[in-house]
Amino acid sequence: MTQTFSEDVTSLPPQQLQKQRRKQVKQQTKMMLKVEQAKRDMQKAQMKMAKAQLDHEIATTRLRTYEEQLNQMRDEGSSNK
Numbered sequence: 001m002t003q004t005f006s007e008d009v010t011s012l013p014p015q016q017l018q019k020q021r022r023k024q025v026k027q028q029t030k031m032m033l034k035v036e037q038a039k040r041d042m043q044k045a046q047m048k049m050a051k052a053q054l055d056h057e058i059a060t061t062r063l064r065t066y067e068e069q070l071n072q073m074r075d076e077g078s079s080n081k
Contacts, residue, residue, distance in 0.1 A: 012020070
């Protein structure tokens with residue numbers, strides 16, 4: 001009672017087979033385009049993450065520098081009293 005896919009395919013007329021193949025190729029093409037777009041999106045996201053990481057490191061370095069300068073100013077101020 002249950003037919004396999006190959007039995008279904010062989011029982012179809014040639015025009016139906018060709019129509020199914022075209023449909024499958026079209027679906028595969030659409031999926032390949034989606035995969036390529038997803039890869040581009042991922043690369044963009046990775047670039048944004050890398051830039052954000054670099055910006056974070058620069059900001060952290062700047063903060064440490066300012067904190068050191070502030071501590072030096074405080075040390076100088078307390079030693080002058």
